[in-house]
Amino acid sequence: MPPLNVSELVDRAREGQPRAVAKLISLVEDASPRLREVAAALTPHTGNARVIGLTGPPGVGKSTSTSMLLSALRKEGKRVGVLAIDPSSPFSGGALLGDRIRMTEHATDPGVYIRSMATRGHLGGLSWATPQAVRVLDAAGFDYVLIETVGVGQSEVDVVKLADTTVVLLAPGMGDGIQAAKAGVLEIADVFVVNKSDRDGAEVVVRDLKQLISFARREIRGESWRQPIVRTVASREEGAGELVAALNEHHDWLAAHGELARRREHRAASEVEAIALRRLRAELEDLHGGGHLSGLARQVVERQLDPYAAADALLDSLRPGQ
């Protein structure tokens, strides 16, 4: 492997070369020791991308909706990066692969970059890699970064919280799930999309959502942002213009209320905290690899040590000065 020239790589990514972008994100996923250099080279170029999270229960049409949004933004001449969060769960890998294939229509467009982020593996996973991948795309000059998640695990929800604007997708005919979904998503949704809105039951979903929104506004939200409900049929690209308009409106609201800066600070704080935590974790892993942790674990199993005393011993070896 030739030696890595970080500043050249960043330059090429900024010129729009997808292989350079891919290489930078791989450095993030692989937790490369060169990331420190990469981050320093990227940071001066960041702060321009709008970050949109898209989430919702399985089967709601997330990838089709992401694809529709992507097409609409491309028609406006925007460059768009997509991070598709693949939880690498034993139970979803295949389905997501299918979704990715549906997105191949964008694969040859130089203004588009699509990446599946693997969450499997240890050391912080998604919460560590995603904000840094957003930073790569931001610095590479993408106008929008779309983060699409399957929206079932806590880690996926956390990732959505990294966005400037979070879009929650629902659809008619989801059975019992819809009730549960509606109750919980209010806190994270900035914009609601009712996809498959040509199907029976779509108006019931919209009506229930409206009730819930007005109830929640009275009960828990003092803010002035009114979560809009956009009806779409993503498979036919219907409602794309309305969705883009809703996103623009929310962006303007964020900017006017100082909320954009607050959300971006929150994202940066998550990123910094994840980097710090990962380093501490890596130090613990070194101890693990060195057999110290497994020796302590054996003593816990044999009831010679309780787990807190073992954790003390582990931390003492991590921080010999204290």
Added chain:
Amino acid sequence: MPPLNVSELVDRAREGQPRAVAKLISLVEDASPRLREVAAALTPHTGNARVIGLTGPPGVGKSTSTSMLLSALRKEGKRVGVLAIDPSSPFSGGALLGDRIRMTEHATDPGVYIRSMATRGHLGGLSWATPQAVRVLDAAGFDYVLIETVGVGQSEVDVVKLADTTVVLLAPGMGDGIQAAKAGVLEIADVFVVNKSDRDGAEVVVRDLKQLISFARREIRGESWRQPIVRTVASREEGAGELVAALNEHHDWLAAHGELARRREHRAASEVEAIALRRLRAELEDLHGGGHLSGLARQVVERQLDPYAAADALLDSLRPGQ
């Protein structure tokens, strides 16, 4: 609130008082400062419970199967604790609530303790609380601890890995999901259950599984454990005896091959590592609360600092001696 007498609480839990057990698990979930004392009091009484993980895709009948297994073990006079992992996702809260209600038939049985573990919230969540909750139930004299998860996110899969034996449930008629499921679950399954085996397509699931197992054994597994496939109709409690037999067989295999000790060491190592990490995280949070992290995040947003330099500054304030 009266002062907490930890040793009295542990004694009462060991006498089988459900409120004492509940209180101890709440101390875990709330990350009580008294946990150190609790762990010390519990540890001498641990090491007897068999820990069984049950997981599988949504809709497969996990709670019904857990309930069936619970009944079968109760008939043998075993005391059984159940930890139901509720990912508290906006998209699943309601469904799990329904599952819990289905389990109420066991609610009045003093040999049964059922607890939903919330994963929401920070500081390690599930990976932190679950092994300690297992420790509580183990020390309280439960012969079996069943950990039931929805099996969709990475954190749920990690929890299953805490078990001595992992049961993966599948069912016919799950659509595309079954293919994906089968491909990924081989690594974590010790026992397969094909539930709803009276339905059309059950034999296809069994046949495909058999093929996959024999293929995987040649390709990736050198071990001698042969993953059995148990057919059940959990709603009618059919196949319960076969499932218990498969679990016993796996337990004997684990014990005979030194694998039981290895898995329990792995669980203890996870527990110790999670306790250590949580403490480090809490220290970072204190800095967060003190405004230091948000100040650093602001500098990152304003491009005056890259996130790695900010993480350095954060860690320096955490470890002043280094």
